[in-house]
Amino acid sequence: MPEPKHLSIVVPAYNEAKRLPASLRQMAEHFGRFTFPYEVLIIVEHSSDGTLELAVEFAAKQANFHVVDNAVHRGKGYAVRSGMLRAQGEFVFYMDADLSVPLAEIERFLAHFENYPHHDVLVGNRQHAQSRIEKRQTPLRQKMGQVFNTILRTLSLMELRDTQCGFKAFRGDAARAIFERQTIDGFAFDVEVLLLAKTLGYKVVDLPVRWINSPESKVRILRDSAQMLWDTLRIRSRIAREIAKLKSAR
Numbered sequence: 001m002p003e004p005k006h007l008s009i010v011v012p013a014y015n016e017a018k019r020l021p022a023s024l025r026q027m028a029e030h031f032g033r034f035t036f037p038y039e040v041l042i043i044v045e046h047s048s049d050g051t052l053e054l055a056v057e058f059a060a061k062q063a064n065f066h067v068v069d070n071a072v073h074r075g076k077g078y079a080v081r082s083g084m085l086r087a088q089g090e091f092v093f094y095m096d097a098d099l100s101v102p103l104a105e106i107e108r109f110l111a112h113f114e115n116y117p118h119h120d121v122l123v124g125n126r127q128h129a130q131s132r133i134e135k136r137q138t139p140l141r142q143k144m145g146q147v148f149n150t151i152l153r154t155l156s157l158m159e160l161r162d163t164q165c166g167f168k169a170f171r172g173d174a175a176r177a178i179f180e181r182q183t184i185d186g187f188a189f190d191v192e193v194l195l196l197a198k199t200l201g202y203k204v205v206d207l208p209v210r211w212i213n214s215p216e217s218k219v220r221i222l223r224d225s226a227q228m229l230w231d232t233l234r235i236r237s238r239i240a241r242e243i244a245k246l247k248s249a250r
Contacts, residue, residue, distance in 0.1 A: 014051070045078075085176070131211060
């Protein structure tokens with residue numbers, strides 16, 4: 001595996017007291033084998049189950065783990081943005097706290113960055129023919145995700161088949177440029193991130209991943225899906241304004 005000058009991992013956490021301790025232990029063990037500098041940023045939204053206290057206790061014993069207390073619950077998009085704008089890495093990943101995509105995929109994505117220096121953003125794609133789905137989502141969640149991405153393609157917003165996989169990697173300069181402009185606080189933030197990447201001229205590539213679904217998803221199927229569609233329509237008009245702004249600056 002190529003060794004980056006610095007690696008950042010951003011992990012949003014909201015009411016994750018059940019899953020987070022085991023995930024943090026896995027991270028500490030896995031990352032402890034790295035011979036290069038790294039940081040793990042645990043971004044905790046205001047939780048009612050002691051997530052913050054657990055994260056702080058763990059990070060106090062791990063020099064490379066840092067906790068950011070957002071003190072509010074605004075949504076996953078806000079939590080990820082908070083972490084991405086603090087990240088110092090040459091490469092920056094964000095991933096879900098349940099580690100549905102195993103940690104070994106980080107090295108594979110880093111190798112891809114090394115082999116393809118013109119690729120800026122890497123997106124985990126559970127729909128990829130080479131992905132290994134070891135535990136699937138429920139049929140309803142799978143269908144809702146497929147319908148959402150079909151709508152995106154119909155609206156000519158996105159060619160990617162899996163915008164919502166919670167495992168994405170960025171070159172550091174791309175991460176900062178994208179998240180300085182990113183605004184959506186809810187689950188549709190992934191769409192905004194990828195559209196901004198495209199608008200800013202970054203090369204976005206989807207890669208197969210190993211996936212082990214966690215049944216304790218924070219997504220409320222009907223309510224959150226409706227909000228995602230509404231946010232997507234808002235994103236389309238905002239991206240159009242961003243394109244106009246970039247053109248006028250040239």
